[in-house]
Amino acid sequence: xxQRTVFFVxxxxxxxxxxxxxxxxxxxxxxxxHVRRPFIDSIDKAAEVVREINEVxxxxxxxxxxxxxxxxxxxxxTLTAEACKGLVMDMFRTFVEPLEEEFGVKSNHRVGRxxxxxxxxxxxxxxxxxxxxxxxxxxxxxxxxxIADVILVGVxxxxxxxxxxxxxxxxxxxxxxxxxxxxxxxxxxxxxxxxPYKRKCFGLTIDPARxxxxxxxxxxxxxxxxxxxxxHEVREAEAMMRREGIAWLSSTHKSIEEIATTILRDIQPxxxxx
Amino acid sequence: xxQRTVFFVxxxxxxxxxxxxxxxxxxxxxxxxHVRRPFIDSIDKAAEVVREINEVxxxxxxxxxxxxxxxxxxxxxTLTAEACKGLVMDMFRTFVEPLEEEFGVKSNHRVGRxxxxxxxxxxxxxxxxxxxxxxxxxxxxxxxxxIADVILVGVxxxxxxxxxxxxxxxxxxxxxxxxxxxxxxxxxxxxxxxxPYKRKCFGLTIDPARxxxxxxxxxxxxxxxxxxxxxHEVREAEAMMRREGIAWLSSTHKSIEEIATTILRDIQPxxxxx
Numbered sequence: 001x002x003q004r005t006v007f008f009v010x011x012x013x014x015x016x017x018x019x020x021x022x023x024x025x026x027x028x029x030x031x032x033x034h035v036r037r038p039f040i041d042s043i044d045k046a047a048e049v050v051r052e053i054n055e056v057x058x059x060x061x062x063x064x065x066x067x068x069x070x071x072x073x074x075x076x077x078t079l080t081a082e083a084c085k086g087l088v089m090d091m092f093r094t095f096v097e098p099l100e101e102e103f104g105v106k107s108n109h110r111v112g113r114x115x116x117x118x119x120x121x122x123x124x125x126x127x128x129x130x131x132x133x134x135x136x137x138x139x140x141x142x143x144x145x146x147i148a149d150v151i152l153v154g155v156x157x158x159x160x161x162x163x164x165x166x167x168x169x170x171x172x173x174x175x176x177x178x179x180x181x182x183x184x185x186x187x188x189x190x191x192x193x194x195x196p197y198k199r200k201c202f203g204l205t206i207d208p209a210r211x212x213x214x215x216x217x218x219x220x221x222x223x224x225x226x227x228x229x230x231x232h233e234v235r236e237a238e239a240m241m242r243r244e245g246i247a248w249l250s251s252t253h254k255s256i257e258e259i260a261t262t263i264l265r266d267i268q269p270x271x272x273x274x
Numbered sequence: 275x276x277q278r279t280v281f282f283v284x285x286x287x288x289x290x291x292x293x294x295x296x297x298x299x300x301x302x303x304x305x306x307x308h309v310r311r312p313f314i315d316s317i318d319k320a321a322e323v324v325r326e327i328n329e330v331x332x333x334x335x336x337x338x339x340x341x342x343x344x345x346x347x348x349x350x351x352t353l354t355a356e357a358c359k360g361l362v363m364d365m366f367r368t369f370v371e372p373l374e375e376e377f378g379v380k381s382n383h384r385v386g387r388x389x390x391x392x393x394x395x396x397x398x399x400x401x402x403x404x405x406x407x408x409x410x411x412x413x414x415x416x417x418x419x420x421i422a423d424v425i426l427v428g429v430x431x432x433x434x435x436x437x438x439x440x441x442x443x444x445x446x447x448x449x450x451x452x453x454x455x456x457x458x459x460x461x462x463x464x465x466x467x468x469x470p471y472k473r474k475c476f477g478l479t480i481d482p483a484r485x486x487x488x489x490x491x492x493x494x495x496x497x498x499x500x501x502x503x504x505x506h507e508v509r510e511a512e513a514m515m516r517r518e519g520i521a522w523l524s525s526t527h528k529s530i531e532e533i534a535t536t537i538l539r540d541i542q543p544x545x546x547x548x
Contacts, residue, residue: 004377013535015444016297023290023343024369027381038535063376069297087376089369095298102337102361103278107301118484118527130436137408162404165439169530170289210392253392256443261287261312 004032005056005064007086009049009079011071014038020091021067032065040070046078050086057085065089122172129168129175136176137161142193145176150267151197152177153190153241154204155233156224157214159251159259163204166256171264185236190244202263203241203248208234210252278306279330279338281360283323283353285345288312294365295341306339314344320352324360331359339363400446407442410450411435416467419450424541425471426451427464427515428478429507430498431488433525433533437478440530445538459510464518476537477515477522482508484526 006025008017014036025032035056037049056064066086070076080088096107135141136148138161145151150173152160160177167173178191194201208230215225223229241248247266251259280299282291288310299306309330311323330338340360344350354362370381409415410422412435419425424447426434434451441447452465468475482504489499497503515522521540525533 013531015531015535016293019290020294020365024366024373027345027366027370028373028377028379030377036535036539038539065373065376071301087372089372091294092298092301094368095363096301098361098363099298099302099339102339103302103304105302123529127436130439134408134411134435161408162401162443165404166443169436169440169443255397257287257289261289261310265310265312 003060004030004062005035005060006032007035007037007049007053007064007066009037009040009046009066009068009070011041011075012038012069014069017067017069017091021065021089024067024089025065040075041072043074043078046070046075050079050081050084053084053086063087067091126169126172129172130165132174133164133168133176136174137164139178139191145193145197147174148176148197148200149173150175150263151194151201152204152263153180153194153201153246154248154251155180155206155211155230155237157211157218158204158206159256160204162256163251163259163263166260167263170260173264180233180237180240182233185233185240188240190240190246198244198246200267201244201246202267203237203246204251204259205234205238205241205248206250207252277334278304278336279309279334280306281309281311281323281327281338281340283311283314283320283340283342283344285315285349286312286343288343291341291343291365294343295339295363298341298363299339314349315346317348317352320344320349324353324355324358327358327360337361341365396446400443403442403446403448404439406448407438407450410448411438413452413465419467419471421448422450422471422474423447424449424537425468425475426478426537427454427468427475427511427520428522428525429454429480429485429504429511431485431492432478432480433530434478436530437525437533437537440534441537444534447538454507454511454514456507459507459514462514464514464520472518472520474541475518475520476541477511477520478525478533479508479512479515479522480524481526 006021008014008021010017040046040049053064053066064086066088068079068088068090069092070079071092076090080090100107150167152164152175154160156179164175164177167175178194184191208227211230211234212225212227215230219225249259249262280295282288282295284291314320314323327338327340338360340362342353342362342364343366344353345366350364354364374381426438426449428434430453438449438451441449452468458465482501485504485508486499486501489504493499523533523536
């Protein structure tokens with residue numbers, strides 16, 4: 001496919017436009033050029049974007065694809081006017097209007113997930129969750145584990161840290177994480193500070209060959225990274241999780257989004273922020 | 275509005291369905307109950323979800339709203355069949371099919387952003403960015419600042435840490451962050467380790483009253499949290515950023531998504547992952 005440009009146009013951050021647009025574009029082999037135009041909240045700014053789209057259309061000889069999340073009708077009309085040479089995918093008109101009919105109320109045309117974060121309890125809890133997850137990364141602290149929503153366990157470099165931070169950032173989940181280390185395997189028990197919270201524990205495991213590869217990047221040639229050692233640690237960790245009745249999954253081929261979704265589905269924490 | 279249930283049905287994690295659905299729902303005053311049904315990748319599983327939707331429709335006397343991202347046509351047909359009593363918002367059919375026509379190619383019906391993370395260079399870079407941002411949180415390390423994409427500066431509790439982690443996680447940006455502390459104000463200069471990288475620095479400031487409130491939650495009654503001290507630090511930090519020619523914004527009313535988007539727009543780092 002020839003060069004093609006995709007615009008993400010939004011009156012807010014454009015994150016919704018981009019997430020959705022990318023999931024649509026992932027269905028195609030093309031690797032189009034991305035242009036983001038956030039904070040387009042006036043007719044003038046929209047007209048400027050239309051000029052830009054038309055220049056690109058002219059230069060590339062192909063209609064740019066435009067993913068738009070514009071709440072204000074006049075701003076939106078500017079973008080979807082015939083003068084615009086892009087193929088506009090208007091997410092709000094397509095879905096908001098049928099919902100107005102279904103709900104029997106007009107939409108309130110609010111932009112973004114948080115109108116003013118300083119007044120949002122939900123937002124405050126999300127920031128607190130990030131701070132909690134940071135303070136409880138890699139077994140740094142056993143304090144306040146009683147208020148953790150989930151405690152991830154697994155061998156070093158199995159994906160616990162990014163998953164914990166993602167759970168906190170995206171879902172406001174207080175996620176602690178604890179490494180399982182050779183000492184634990186010798187003792188044959190999970191770290192004693194976790195014992196009262198087994199119900200909240202979730203395990204991550206990983207294919208030993210992949211683990212060795214990741215560890216070699218960090219500490220090339222070390223015993224820590226040796227395949228034989230990785231095999232041993234993973235085997236011991238899996239045996240321990242099985243013995244303790246801790247649910248677990250393999251992170252080998254999964255993104256942090258997929259891991260997090262599975263954990264949420266299985267653990268169903270009470271305080272889940274949507 | 276009476277109780278209403280919203281389903282997010284996806285063959286992957288459902289993150290796209292949820293992000294998009296929530297941005298649509300945010301336009302309405304309702305607070306519907308959320309039900310997630312990820313990993314619906316077979317006709318049987320879809321039929322089970324339809325049964326659930328119909329039970330809810332019966333119980334609540336209102337059509338459930340269903341946001342769906344289902345790539346497989348047969349699975350999708352099961353959900354959108356007449357037997358389903360939900361109002362189905364089918365994001366793929368609505369937008370993927372017009373694009374097939376525009377591109378002149380069939381979509382490859384791939385699910386999710388990452389098909390196999392262990393083979394994805396983009397995913398690896400994202401995890402590296404998270405590790406970098408963690409290692410360079412709160413001025414912990416001056417090593418490798420040359421490879422940072424952005425360095426956030428600002429007084430303690432101005433929002434640097436969550437913003438750095440978000441930039442790393444969402445955009446694969448290596449974001450370091452450095453606190454501006456009273457020592458820096460006395461010396462009248464940014465930390466010396468940052469001097470060579472001023473071009474990559476971006477400042478966060480915050481309303482002193484809000485800062486005092488946040489700090490009081492951490493250390494109630496401390497001098498650190500006193501309004502007078504917060505006023506002083508913020509004034510000094512803003513003066514310093516102005517003097518050093520560092521672009522900055524106020525995080526007071528902004529979510530980390532909004533802050534991150536503004537930074538990306540202004541700094542335009544080279545290695546931006548989409």
